[in-house]
Amino acid sequence: MATLVLLRHGESVWNAEGLFTGWVDVDLSAKGEGEATKGGDLLLDADITPDVVHTSLLKRAIRTANIALDVADLLWIPVKRSWRLNERHYGALQGKNKAQTREEYGEEQFMTWRRSYDTPPPPIKDDDPLSQVNDLRYAELPSELIPRSECLADVVDRFLPYWYDAIVPDLAAGQTVLVAAHGNSLRGLVKHLDDISDEQIVGLNIPTGIPLVYELDDDFAPLKRGGEYLDPAAAKAAIEAVKNQGAAKAPVAPKPASKPKRGRKK
Numbered sequence: 001m002a003t004l005v006l007l008r009h010g011e012s013v014w015n016a017e018g019l020f021t022g023w024v025d026v027d028l029s030a031k032g033e034g035e036a037t038k039g040g041d042l043l044l045d046a047d048i049t050p051d052v053v054h055t056s057l058l059k060r061a062i063r064t065a066n067i068a069l070d071v072a073d074l075l076w077i078p079v080k081r082s083w084r085l086n087e088r089h090y091g092a093l094q095g096k097n098k099a100q101t102r103e104e105y106g107e108e109q110f111m112t113w114r115r116s117y118d119t120p121p122p123p124i125k126d127d128d129p130l131s132q133v134n135d136l137r138y139a140e141l142p143s144e145l146i147p148r149s150e151c152l153a154d155v156v157d158r159f160l161p162y163w164y165d166a167i168v169p170d171l172a173a174g175q176t177v178l179v180a181a182h183g184n185s186l187r188g189l190v191k192h193l194d195d196i197s198d199e200q201i202v203g204l205n206i207p208t209g210i211p212l213v214y215e216l217d218d219d220f221a222p223l224k225r226g227g228e229y230l231d232p233a234a235a236k237a238a239i240e241a242v243k244n245q246g247a248a249k250a251p252v253a254p255k256p257a258s259k260p261k262r263g264r265k266k
Ligand SMILES: O=C(O)[C@@H](CO)OP(=O)(O)O
Pocket: 015, 019, 020, 021, 022, 023, 087, 088, 090, 114, 183, 184, 242, 245
């Protein structure tokens, strides 16, 4: 038996502003830092002690893991990072306001881009300032592996090699594994773990900052389908909020998106 803890990063600045984020390296909001702190408290209260942490290459997941592990006095545990845990690449929608997009394209198209299993948003152009093709952190990736847009099926395809090659070996070694990642990369993982159909996964949302714990059998299948949130009441409310993102009316004169720090170019 092994323990796997999934932690979606705390609220980011762009989550708070209602913007599609994807691979843009946006930081946590003050509220998100508080959620990460609470995530660490919940681990402590549940007496869960991760032996190793896996994160994406994006600072909202990295900082969430650091804050939570600091609270649990576990900042020293080994860390492994991979682009394969990154958020789903949102293509040309990155940086766009969700409510405005919904108003402009209609509910059906908006939800297709946001939640359908196999329809990616329109691709981002390589010369778009929000493209990642020249980002230093992906310098070792062949250009064709850097997404220009992804649907959830693409995320599952690029995530699964990391699951089998990096996470499963840690679980097999008897380690308690913490995975700090993103709403859609974790939806892909939960789909795999719980064997959720392509149709059913459309309705599944992951809240920010609340650890989701899976006990796994010797075949790395969950003993309890869906796992267990360490704060189920807060998770329920937060899942509803994620589901309804973009449903509020777009502001009449929306502010330009707050800029993430200038990234390092290769
Ligand atoms: O913008 C994003 O990258 C994701 C997660 O924050 O949003 P959504 O929940 O709409 O897929």
